[in-house]
Every structure is written in structure tokens, then in C-alpha cells.
Amino acid sequence: MSNPLMSKKLPAVYKMQNGKLLNKLEFIDYFENKVFKTIKKFNLFDLNDKFVVAVSGGKDSITVLYLAQKYLKRKNLHKNLIALAINEGIEDYREHTLEFLKEFCAKLDVELHIESYKEKYNKTLDSSIKILRDKKTNISPCNICGTFRRTALNTGARKLGATKVITGHNLDDEGQSILLNMMKNNYKVLPRLGPSNGVVGDEMFIPRVKPLYLCTEKEVRLYTIIKGFDVGYDECPYSKDSFRSNLADTLNILEDKHPGIKSSLINFYLTIQPTLREQYVKEEGTLVTHCTKCGEPSQRKVCNTCEMRAIIDGENSNGENSDENNANQ
Ligand code: SF4
Numbered sequence: 434m435s436n437p438l439m440s441k442k443l444p445a446v447y448k449m450q451n452g453k454l455l456n457k458l459e460f461i462d463y464f465e466n467k468v469f470k471t472i473k474k475f476n477l478f479d480l481n482d483k484f485v486v487a488v489s490g491g492k493d494s495i496t497v498l499y500l501a502q503k504y505l506k507r508k509n510l511h512k513n514l515i516a517l518a519i520n521e522g523i524e525d526y527r528e529h530t531l532e533f534l535k536e537f538c539a540k541l542d543v544e545l546h547i548e549s550y551k552e553k554y555n556k557t558l559d560s561s562i563k564i565l566r567d568k569k570t571n572i573s574p575c576n577i578c579g580t581f582r583r584t585a586l587n588t589g590a591r592k593l594g595a596t597k598v599i600t601g602h603n604l605d606d607e608g609q610s611i612l613l614n615m616m617k618n619n620y621k622v623l624p625r626l627g628p629s630n631g632v633v634g635d636e637m638f639i640p641r642v643k644p645l646y647l648c649t650e651k652e653v654r655l656y657t658i659i660k661g662f663d664v665g666y667d668e669c670p671y672s673k674d675s676f677r678s679n680l681a682d683t684l685n686i687l688e689d690k691h692p693g694i695k696s697s698l699i700n701f702y703l704t705i706q707p708t709l710r711e712q713y714v715k716e717e718g719t720l721v722t723h724c725t726k727c728g729e730p731s732q733r734k735v736c737n738t739c740e741m742r743a744i745i746d747g748e749n750s751n752g753e754n755s756d757e758n759n760a761n762q
Contacts, residue, residue, distance in 0.1 A: 468497075477599075609680045
């Protein structure tokens, strides 16, 4: 808890929706409590779990790593947590965030593992994008990157013996995912969103959980600044023109004009999620199929990752089954 005498002297740094002003110590309490309550409310952590935190070196993953460790430390379970980063191979960007990440993990005394697209898929993201551009496909960089990342995270976490993958998705990311999938008529993806991913279980799929689910991007950013986490705020060079980033801009404009709409969107989703999941199970059943090429869990005969690889390697032609929701999910 913050020291009330000190708190009074500090200027306000944050205005809550009810108008209440918080100074930095009060904000830290508010933010951390919100994350810890989210973990409890949605049963995100089982104390027998072995956790892998998916980290990129950005503000969200750094924050969730720090707070997951803090939460588990109170229960003396922090040694059950490992960090896993994916090096996509984005020149002049990812190498900087990975350097920061190595230092941050060393300071926290958290083991860090790094998987790379180059090793796993034989190509960096940069070279894959170049090939797809030369072939004039309509597959966006975030589409291919997100698809490859989901597989790399799942197989990487499985290799490390994890039973849960913790991700840094925040309320803004989730709001964008809901709208994005609605606008692209990806109705089968919608039930799989939420604070913990997945509708049906499969032992090859490591469930993903999102402790920052109820925290806005602004709140996460403010937290990292106050805590002095020296996170670089550079953006991935491919992020600018994605559908997701256009949606993010639109939602920010709307939120400025109508404060609270992002939270309302999330609450709306949480209300209808049980019905969506029930419907999904009715239509799709509870059996999980596996990709006939790589054996990973997949909704289709050939998974998105194998399909993308085939297009890049010249074995296929379009990638129309892929969707941009894969980015950041
Ligand atoms: S912005 Fe797109 S290309 Fe860049 S790391 Fe994220 S998903 Fe990958």
C-alpha cells in the first residue's frame, strides 16, 4: 500500500473514469490490484502451473512479466516462470528489443529463451515478406508474422514444459480483436478470444492467459513510465498500415469523444462469450484436429502456418484462408 502522508504531496498522474485523481503511488496500487484481481477473477493461474511468459521487450510483455513474477513471488512460486521471446528477424528493430529484454530478465532473475523464425521456418520475417511482395499476394506482414508466432510460441512453450502461456494482451488489443473478427466475419475466432484463450482443450495446445485483459494501453504505458522500465517505444516497421492499427486509431478517436467505450466493448464481449462458446461447441464439436503436415492442433486439415510456408516456398498460391486476426493473438 502507498504511504498516505507521501501520497498527499505528489501531483496527480491519472484520472479515473469516475473523475478521481491518482498520484503515482496510488496509480501503481490501482494498476497492480487490477491485474491481480483479473488473475483471480478469471482463474488465470493454477498454482500447479508451469508458466511461460511470451515476451517481446515491449511495454505490455515487460509489464506482464514483472507482475506475474510479483504475484507468484508472494506464493513462493516464482521459480515456475520462464520467459520466451520470438525473434522474427525484423532488421533494425527486433535486435534492439531483444537486447533490452536480456537485461530486463537478468535483473529480474528470470530465465529467458529465444526462438527464431529463421531457425524454425528457415527464413526471417523480412525475407518471407519480400518473397510474398514479389509474388504480389495480398498477405499482410502482420498476418504472416502472427500466424508464425502463434505456432512458435506454442511449440516453444511445450518444449519448455509449460502448462500456461502468459501474454501481454491489453484491453485495447482485445477490443481491436473483437471488432476485427466481426468485420472480417471470422465468427469462429470470436469464441476463442477472452482472458483465457481456447474453447476446447488439446494436450498439444498450451492455453494462453492475459492478466492485462482489463488494463488499457494508456494505463500500461503510464505504469512502465512510473516504474522506470526503460522500454523503447519504437514500433515495428510493419505495424503502420495494418488493419489492426487502423482500428486502433479509430477506437482511440472514439474513446476520446466517448470515454469508456473500450471497456463497454469488452464487457459486452464477456457477456456474450458463454453463448458464443456454447454455439461453437454445438457446431464444431469438442474434437480437435491436427495439421496433416506438421501435426500441430489446427481447425483445418492443413494449418495456417503450413499453408503460409507453402505459399512462401512456392507450393501454393493465395493464402485466402488466412486472416489478419492472427497478428498479436
Ligand atoms: S506489428 Fe505485425 S509484423 Fe510487427 S511484430 Fe507485430 S505482428 Fe509482427
